[in-house]
Amino acid sequence: MSVLEVSELELSYGGIRALKGVSLSLEEGQITVLLGANGAGKTSLLKAISGLVKPSKGEIKLWGESSLGWPAYRITSLGVAHVPEGRGIFAGLSVRENLQIGGFLAPSKEMPARIEQALTLFPRLKERYSQLAGSLSGGEQQMLALARALVARPRLLLLDEPSLGLAPIIAQEIFRTIRQVHQTGLSVLVVEQNARLALQVADYAYVLKTGEVETHGPASEIRGLEQVSKAYLGVT
Ligand SMILES: Nc1ncnc2c1ncn2[C@@H]1O[C@H](COP(=O)(O)OP(=O)(O)O)[C@@H](O)[C@H]1O
Ligand SMILES: [Mg+2]
Structure with a gap:
């Protein structure tokens, strides 16, 4: 189909x-x-x-x-998850908070596993988990945008x-x-x-x-x- x-x-x-x-x-x-x-x-x-x-x-x-x-x-x-032109991440929030927003429709008990799974794809985000998204490089911000979309499964x-x-x-x-x-x-x-x-x-x-x-x-x-x-x- x-x-x-x-x-x-x-x-x-x-x-x-x-x-x-x-x-x-x-x-x-x-x-x-x-x-x-x-x-x-x-x-x-x-x-x-x-x-x-x-x-x-x-x-x-x-x-x-x-x-x-x-x-x-x-x-x-x-x-359907949409990663917009320009990424649309929240610069003033941490990597963790951005990922949590990606899962806002998910049952809260599933969140840790979903975030962990997204992070295994992007080890660099894991290292920067508590950092503000605005302080990431352009590539890392794109990875965050992708990871956030994936948290929504x-x-x-x-x-x-x-x-x-x-x-x-x-x-x-x-x-x-x-x-x-x-x-x-x-x-x-x-x-x-x-x-x-x-x-x-x-x-x-x-x-x-x-x-x-x-x-x-x-x-x-x-x-x-x-x-x-x-x-x-x-x-x-
Ligand atoms: N919000 C908007 N207001 C007016 N015109 C727009 C708007 N967004 C896009 N356009 C126009 O619509 C056309 C297609 O734009 P867009 O879909 O952004 O193309 P692309 O993503 O391929 O560059 C362009 O002529 C653009 O100028
Ligand atoms: Mg365009």
């Missing part, structure tokens, strides 16, 4: 048409990457899926059920530009972890500017261009288009 089915989705901000009929589907256990230049509508699509913005037309189905128009909290409780993880602003080696580490958590059966939709890196990890890829799907296919095929698509894939 499809985890996510987006059909002919349209979304505008005032007069700006950010999505002009986008269709996309994500199968259970897949990592799908969403590529495209700045302003293509990638963030808007993720926000629409998690109920943060309201599409004007089209359909969104999560696990076969229409979630269009649902409030964000209801989509979260279905098992999502079934679908939405990641918006997890490698933005990070050194290449840290970006690789982030993607290694994404692959690792995906092996537990988690489905992932990740927006990424670093097409080369993302296509190494993803099963399937969509390329958005000014609010429309320009092309899509298995990541291995999209990788094959790399040479002709240098400009919009941002491959160097």
Whole structure:
């Protein structure tokens, strides 16, 4: 069954048409990457899926059920976790407190085990458990954002530009972890500017261009288009 089915989705901000009929589907256990230049509508699509913005037309189905128009909290409780562009962690709170917020829907007796499990993926966060999140490096903050999302034990993880602003080696580490958590059966939709890196990890890829799907296919095929698509894939 499809985890996510987006059909002919349209979304505008005032007069700006950010999505002009986008269709996309994500199968259970897949990592799908969403590529495209700045302003293509990638963030808007993720926000629409998690109920943060309201599409004007089209359909969104999560696990076969229409979630269009649902409030964000209801989509979260279905098992969708969204790590936003810019990470969205609380700089003035500690690593521990940030992780606790990730599990706010979880039964409190499960919290220690969930946090411990997230920390085993990110030993560096464990060392910085009591430190303020704002004092972490960019890479560590991204790890915290990911760990916080995982504490909620999502079934679908939405990641918006997890490698933005990070050194290449840290970006690789982030993607290694994404692959690792995906092996537990988690489905992932990740927006990424670093097409080369993302296509190494993803099963399937969509390329958005000014609010429309320009092309899509298995990541291995999209990788094959790399040479002709240098400009919009941002491959160097
Ligand atoms: N809150 C907003 N208000 C007005 N326009 C917006 C807003 N958010 C995004 N846009 C516009 O919508 C289009 C798609 O943006 P976005 O979804 O952020 O693209 P991407 O994530 O691919 O860079 C762009 O033209 C952008 O300027
Ligand atoms: Mg964006």
